[in-house]
Amino acid sequence: MSTTINTVISGTGSYIPENIISGNEFINSTFFENGSLLEKENEEIISKFSEITEIIERRYACPELLSNHIGAKAAEKAIEDAGIDKETLDYIIFCHNFGDIRLDSNRTDILPSLAAKVKQQLGIHNPDCVAYDLIFGCPGWVQGAIQADYYIKSGDAKRVLVIGAETLSRIIDPHDRDSMIFSDGAGAVIFEGKDSLAKAGILAHKTETHSLNHAGLLTMGKGFHPDETSGNYYLKMNGRKLYEFAVIQVPQVIKKAIDKAGLSVEDINIVFVHQANGKMDTAIMKRLFKLYGKETVPDNLVPMTISWLGNSSVATVPTLLDLVLKAKVEGYQVKTGDVAVFASVGAGMHINAFIYRF
Incomplete structure (x- = not known):
């Protein structure tokens, strides 16, 4: 072989x-x-x-x-x-x-x-x-x-x-x-x-960019203080619209990656999702399982660190992975053969996901 x-x-x-x-x-x-x-x-x-x-x-x-x-x-x-x-x-x-x-x-x-x-x-x-x-x-x-x-x-x-x-x-x-x-x-x-001989590691991935109608959800803009005179620009976001976009679009991209790997959501053991907003991530998972006709998300599927680390953008997913692998997120671990989803969404608007077998 x-x-x-x-x-x-x-x-x-x-x-x-x-x-x-x-x-x-x-x-x-x-x-x-x-x-x-x-x-x-x-x-x-x-x-x-x-x-x-x-x-x-x-x-x-x-x-x-x-x-x-x-x-x-x-x-x-x-x-x-x-x-x-x-x-x-x-x-x-x-x-x-x-x-x-x-x-x-x-x-x-x-x-x-x-x-x-x-x-x-x-x-x-x-x-x-x-x-x-x-x-x-x-x-x-x-x-x-x-x-x-x-x-x-x-x-x-x-x-x-x-x-x-x-x-x-x-x-x-x-x-x-x-x-x-x-x-x-x-x-x-x-x-x-x-x-x-066996297929492991990154099994499949999917990326999309939704710029035409959604590039303005995360941008740089002037400070909100009316007396701001520094000329500085700051990170700005349309939180409500971003939430609506992510909850609808992210589950679809994750599903495309899972399907591309020839798997089903039931094969997933753990999800490393961008720590953007706790409630938003929960809603994304619920919508993902509904796409597969499932009404509930299994317990202990999605480790979260946002409550004590906040949103550090590109650092959230690799940091979360490291903490889980080092047994620093209570209740979570991975073993050989486990299948994981890695997924994120952000400025662009970009969405991506890859499926990984440990």
Whole structure:
């Protein structure tokens, strides 16, 4: 029998910032909407926000750390976990949205690319290790994994490091209540090509871009404070429309990936979904199972970290994976043969998913 090249996960790592930001940190904030001060008391605003998103805490990076620094920290852990020689990496793909942002600057720096900065920090000499950045909204890391699969199965690469990192705390509008959603963090994964008689690793994937009618759901815009004169632009989103879009479209993309793998939703043992909004992720799962004629979602299928880590964009999925594999998410584990869904949605609007057998 002939062997198959499988794209498998051989190592994971994450960096979770030490600074814990609770809802109380926003008690003295002044929130505006459409140029007017919100009339509700901040206690009510914060409480309602937590109820809707399920976010209680989020993490902010230390002032001296940039996205490339925390990405490198996660990468070092992934390389160590994989037990490989860093010089054998064929690609480093760094997935992010805003590059490096220094505290209180609101200016992005992507020269050189964050991947090149990480390669330098890791001390990799090999010029055949190609380092580049991927800008794809929150689904960036999932798309990086898909690119890694293409490289490996084409024979172009043996090992690919895919990093997702962001310091969103430095690009949010302090006068926008949606700013409470976002956080900082980094996750990294080593993908390797391994020959096997059995099919494992990445089984199938699907990506879609819905730009024509939905590109404006996540954009950069002016601050909400009416006296804002800095000229800075901040991360802005149409939360209600984004929720409606995601709940309808994401389950369909996940189903296409599952069907492409020749499986059914009943074959799925665990789902690593972008930690965007707790209630939204729950609604996505319910809609997915309804597409298969199922009325209930099995317990302990979807591990969640959003309540204590917030939404760190491209970092949420690889961080979640690392925490589950390291037994740091209570009630969740994976074993050989388990089938997982990895899925995300974000600015673009992009949606993607891949199916993976451990």
